[in-house]
Amino acid sequence: MRGLTTLALLAGLGLGGAAAVVGFGLFNVSAQVGHLPGVTWVLHTTFRNSVSLRAPADDEVPPLSDPDLVSLGAGHYATACAMCHGAPGEPRSATARSMLPAPPPITEAVAHWEANELHWIIQNGAKMTGMPAWPVEKREDEVWAVVAFLVAIKGGTAPDVPSPTLTGTAYCQSCHGDIGGPVPRLDIQPADYLEAQLDAYLTGKRPSGIMAQAATHVPENSFAELAAYFSSKPAAPVPGLVPEEGLGAALAAQGTRDVPACLACHGGQETGKGPRLFGQNEAYLVSQLTLWRNGVLSHDALMAAAARELTDKEITTLSRYFASVGR
Ligand code: HEC
Ligand code: HEC
Ligand code: HEC
Numbered sequence: 001m002r003g004l005t006t007l008a009l010l011a012g013l014g015l016g017g018a019a020a021v022v023g024f025g026l027f028n029v030s031a032q033v034g035h036l037p038g039v040t041w042v043l044h045t046t047f048r049n050s051v052s053l054r055a056p057a058d059d060e061v062p063p064l065s066d067p068d069l070v071s072l073g074a075g076h077y078a079t080a081c082a083m084c085h086g087a088p089g090e091p092r093s094a095t096a097r098s099m100l101p102a103p104p105p106i107t108e109a110v111a112h113w114e115a116n117e118l119h120w121i122i123q124n125g126a127k128m129t130g131m132p133a134w135p136v137e138k139r140e141d142e143v144w145a146v147v148a149f150l151v152a153i154k155g156g157t158a159p160d161v162p163s164p165t166l167t168g169t170a171y172c173q174s175c176h177g178d179i180g181g182p183v184p185r186l187d188i189q190p191a192d193y194l195e196a197q198l199d200a201y202l203t204g205k206r207p208s209g210i211m212a213q214a215a216t217h218v219p220e221n222s223f224a225e226l227a228a229y230f231s232s233k234p235a236a237p238v239p240g241l242v243p244e245e246g247l248g249a250a251l252a253a254q255g256t257r258d259v260p261a262c263l264a265c266h267g268g269q270e271t272g273k274g275p276r277l278f279g280q281n282e283a284y285l286v287s288q289l290t291l292w293r294n295g296v297l298s299h300d301a302l303m304a305a306a307a308r309e310l311t312d313k314e315i316t317t318l319s320r321y322f323a324s325v326g327r
Contacts, residue, residue: 064148
């Protein structure tokens, strides 16, 4: 009985102490003071174990050596990460170094982690450290581009990070001009479609952490001008009207019992119902169709319905078909 009373008394004192620390501001939140001895060790060990427990399995790591994927990661890194972690050959600012904990220089940060762990850290961020989470949910797929860039840093093969001071069209071109694969061509689309997409990225209606970052890096009132600049290509003849061989062409033109004919909406600029797919980059088409099929994208009900029953094989066949015609 006495033991219990003592315990209750101690618990009461503990709580009272904690309340005093909170209530009277006894805990010094200054980042200049540093942590008490041992606290840094506890925080780092907690971080390390928390990441190992939750990181995706090794066999979920996709191939990361594609140069387009690595460059896309470098492009995102330039405006989303370099301000805190610096870049290879570029120091962190004095202000970033004064954070507590301080963001490690990126060459040091990558040394401690495997690709799957880096993915988890970039997707989730780290509570109460200043390390931000990915700007949108359910886009684990695009986080791999940044991981690909970090793995290239680890291997000493990383390309230069684009200058963070690029603005306007030069900034957009650092991805849309030089990189293919997972980065879409813009020149084949009508300006009003491009502008609507920029709005959709900004509001989160169309989720993409990479394009949300890009859309907030330029003034909102420049969207129309940017869209007009990139929509440069005159309307090409509609290849769907030319008889084409193969499964991709047949699917696109006729569809199946479960899948409507894509060309009903994606025939060309004239139809006005959907963006142009002919000549678009194959890897981009595969990723977008997979996102529509999996329900990650749902901001157009008819397109969502069109993709719902697509198999992986139909996605690759259709993407190869659209990418190869009208280049
Ligand atoms: C506002 C500053 C800030 C930004 C922006 C930022 N980070 Fe961090 N990052 C941090 C801090 C602070 C930590 C935690 C360091 C610690 O716990 O010791 C961290 C931790 C990390 C780690 C784990 C490093 C380690 O060894 O503990 C990696 C990897 C990382 N960041 C990568 C990135 C990437 C990639 C981006 C861009 C998508 C990014 N960070 C954006 C501040 C930032
Ligand atoms: C870091 C690389 C990067 C930068 C910088 C960038 N983009 Fe993008 N952009 C992408 C990627 C990747 C996608 C595909 C995103 C997705 O999954 O929806 C995309 C998609 C788009 C789309 C949708 C295209 C379509 O067919 O639906 C538009 C429009 C666009 N970007 C315009 C811009 C403009 C304008 C800028 C400059 C303000 C810009 N982007 C800067 C990488 C970038
Ligand atoms: C009923 C009309 C309709 C049909 C049928 C349709 N789509 Fe779409 N699709 C759209 C619309 C509208 C969008 C643009 C939605 C938006 O605003 O982002 C779209 C977007 C897309 C995109 C993203 C393009 C980009 O640049 O980001 C791809 C890829 C696509 N559709 C492929 C297909 C394929 C393949 C089929 C056939 C299996 C198909 N669609 C059938 C209307 C349709």
